[in-house]
Amino acid sequence: MTGVTESVNQVGVLSVGSRAPSIKIEYWLRGQPVTKFEPEEIYIIDFWATWCGPCIASMANFVFLQDKYRSDGVEAVGVADHEQASTADEARASLDAWLTKSLPNLNFAIAFDYADEMNNLWMDPTVSVGIPASFVVDRDGRIAFLCYRTQLDIALPKVLNGSWAVSNQAKALDRERMNAGRRRKRELSQKQALAKPIFARLELAMKSKEWATAEAALAAMPDEVTFRGPHAELLLHKIRDMGSACRYCANWFATRSTRNRWFG
Helix, strand or coil, rough: CCCCCCCCCCCCCCCCCEECCEEEEEEEECCCCCCCCCCCCCEEEEEECCHHHHHHHHHHHHHHHHHHHHCCCCEEEEECCCCCCHHHHHHHHHHHHHHHHHHHCCCCCEEEECHHHHHHHHHCCCCCCCCCEEEEEECCEEEEEEHHHHHHHHHHHHCCCCCCCCCCHHHHHHHHHHHHHHHHHHHHHHHHHHHHHHHHHHHHHHHHCHHHHHHHHHCCCCCCCHHHHHHHHHHHHHCCHHHHHHHHHHHHHHHHHCCCCCCC
């Protein structure tokens, strides 16, 4: 396992200006492993996953940004987080195949975080909820920017000239991000509490292959992406009702698009 030996703010919550956490990666699938934050270099640590629609939709622009700013000393690292598979080996093989097929000309390093160590070091202490999530580490090894990829175009030039971390805009965005993260964590905690007894009924129904009962349990789940995927899978692969599965997915995605909320 590779570790970047940078000291970490021990206060618990990290924000703009905090010393960047360490990097703990077991598998590097593309590019050169990052073993330390080099002085005078700027790093983008980006959390993403192959199942995340916004991650994939913004990947082309992320590749463009790496090309654009490489000569300025910017190095991007994509951390594949929460890949869905039964084992680490299965998830790594699936990710490797996806990268080969979908991003053959990738221009930045890809790390694989099956054990959630990077999530625990970076996402949780910064109250970051949802992906894609980008962290920019400045030339002093401090967090200069935390937010979604779409704001990198605005922040990177200011990080490069040293004006971003001390700006009012950076402080306001960071406060907004952390408040939103806390609200989202509370929402998820409430939804998980509501879902726990429903999951118990669902597990029994699935074991006994009572698909109608299983669907009723899934229909009662809170409105959350992690609960809706299994519902569509049940309709498609167990009940084998293609029409209902398509209508369900179309309706759910239409609702999410109207709300403009993707994966948190």
